[in-house]
Amino acid sequence: MRNHVVPLAAALTVLATAGCGTKSPAGTSAPAGGDGQAALGHAVTDQVAAERRLKFPNTTRTTNLVGYDDGVGMVRFQLVVWQKGGADNGHYVPDPADPATHRLALSANPAILSAYEICSDHLTLDGDGKAARPCAPQQLIDALHNGKKPYATLRIDGDDHIAQLSELYTP
Numbered sequence: 001m002r003n004h005v006v007p008l009a010a011a012l013t014v015l016a017t018a019g020c021g022t023k024s025p026a027g028t029s030a031p032a033g034g035d036g037q038a039a040l041g042h043a044v045t046d047q048v049a050a051e052r053r054l055k056f057p058n059t060t061r062t063t064n065l066v067g068y069d070d071g072v073g074m075v076r077f078q079l080v081v082w083q084k085g086g087a088d089n090g091h092y093v094p095d096p097a098d099p100a101t102h103r104l105a106l107s108a109n110p111a112i113l114s115a116y117e118i119c120s121d122h123l124t125l126d127g128d129g130k131a132a133r134p135c136a137p138q139q140l141i142d143a144l145h146n147g148k149k150p151y152a153t154l155r156i157d158g159d160d161h162i163a164q165l166s167e168l169y170t171p
Contacts, residue, residue, distance in 0.1 A: 068144040074103035107161040115169040117150040131167040
């Protein structure tokens with residue numbers, strides 16, 4: 001059996017044009033013209049790239065807030081999990097599956113609820129033991145700048161922004 005050597009330029013031309021046309025009514029392939037298909041291809045590629053950059057879209061995460069990055073306007077946090085045992089029958093620890101520090105921006109109108117550290121001067125819990133005092137985004141940012149590192153549940157929207165932040169009370 002003989003090996004065929006194909007010049008690189010010819011091989012690239014074949015690869016670049018393969019499947020790039022549209023089917024005409026007669027079933028033959030016609031080259032994509034200025035009908036927007038190339039732009040559509042770029043839009044799909046851009047959308048796929050954007051989806052790959054999203055870390056936590058449409059999820060709820062348990063976190064330890066560790067700061068605020070003014071340079072990019074994002075809350076810094078670590079994912080945490082509940083570990084049983086100890087003085088209070090358990091405590092939060094960094095998630096061993098993902099101990100990295102992450103950051104996300106707040107949504108345009110986030111719901112922020114404080115249990116104690118974010119914007120309360122006393123314990124503020126509802127009947128179910130959840131954070132009950134609403135806070136402004138700036139109050140959260142100020143608390144993080146002042147060294148507060150509360151645990152919180154984050155509800156993250158489809159654009160990977162924090163839509164709701166509810167402080168978790170830990171004695």
